[in-house]
Amino acid sequence: MKKYAIRWITIAGAMAAVCLAKTAEVPDSERVSKLLSEAKTMAFQLKEDAETMESFTYMNVGWESHAVAINQIKDHVNSLGKQVDKLKAARDEASPWQKAAIDRITPYLDELGGYTEAIIDHLNGADRRDFMEYKDFLEANADYSSDLAAMIAEFVDYGNTKARLERLGAKLEIHRK
Numbered sequence: 001m002k003k004y005a006i007r008w009i010t011i012a013g014a015m016a017a018v019c020l021a022k023t024a025e026v027p028d029s030e031r032v033s034k035l036l037s038e039a040k041t042m043a044f045q046l047k048e049d050a051e052t053m054e055s056f057t058y059m060n061v062g063w064e065s066h067a068v069a070i071n072q073i074k075d076h077v078n079s080l081g082k083q084v085d086k087l088k089a090a091r092d093e094a095s096p097w098q099k100a101a102i103d104r105i106t107p108y109l110d111e112l113g114g115y116t117e118a119i120i121d122h123l124n125g126a127d128r129r130d131f132m133e134y135k136d137f138l139e140a141n142a143d144y145s146s147d148l149a150a151m152i153a154e155f156v157d158y159g160n161t162k163a164r165l166e167r168l169g170a171k172l173e174i175h176r177k
Contacts, residue, residue: 029093033159036101039083040156043149046076046112050145054138063123070119073141077112084109097162101155108148115141 053069087102094102118137 026095028095028159028163029090029098032087032090032094032098032102033156033163035083035087035090036098036152036156036159039080039087039105040149040152042076042080042083043145043152046073046080047142047145047149049073049076050138050142054142057135057138067123070116070123073145074116074120077109077116081109081113097155097158101152104151104155105148108144108151112141112144112148115144 049069049072053066053073056066056069084102084105087105091099091102115137119134119141122134122137
């Protein structure tokens with residue numbers, strides 16, 4: 001019985017070493033990791049503001065408050081856009097998972113920008129829409145910002161877990177080939 005358990009442990013260890021070797025081919029960029037971590041914070045601020053603004057539709061909140069909130073959201077979207085520009089500039093030094101994170105952020109941000117502009121147009125009266133359509137824009141903004149924040153957080157968590165695994169592997173002297 002012990003003989004089989006030792007074989008399985010050996011096989012599992014070999015599989016873990018292969019996985020570590022494959023992930024170590026291109027090292028993670030500390031700069032990109034830092035930029036992603038900053039983007040995570042920005043995305044969570046955006047998410048909170050978008051969810052707050054969506055909640056306005058269930059309360060008796062004046063249009064001035066809507067205008068203040070959407071301007072804050074617009075600022076967050078623009079700041080996150082600048083952060084994505086920094087990430088794209090650092091893309092060449094990024095590891096594969098970091099490149100995937102950079103590539104996946106842009107479509108979400110583009111959608112958020114579109115919905116944010118539609119909300120601003122509605123509030124400015126340039127594009128008259130009924131209240132239900134306006135409410136749909138607010139809901140979409142909240143949903144996209146929530147999904148974006150969660151996705152960036154998952155990538156940052158992956159990077160942190162991967163780094164922790166690599167430190168543990170070094171501590172245990174698991175050598176990669």
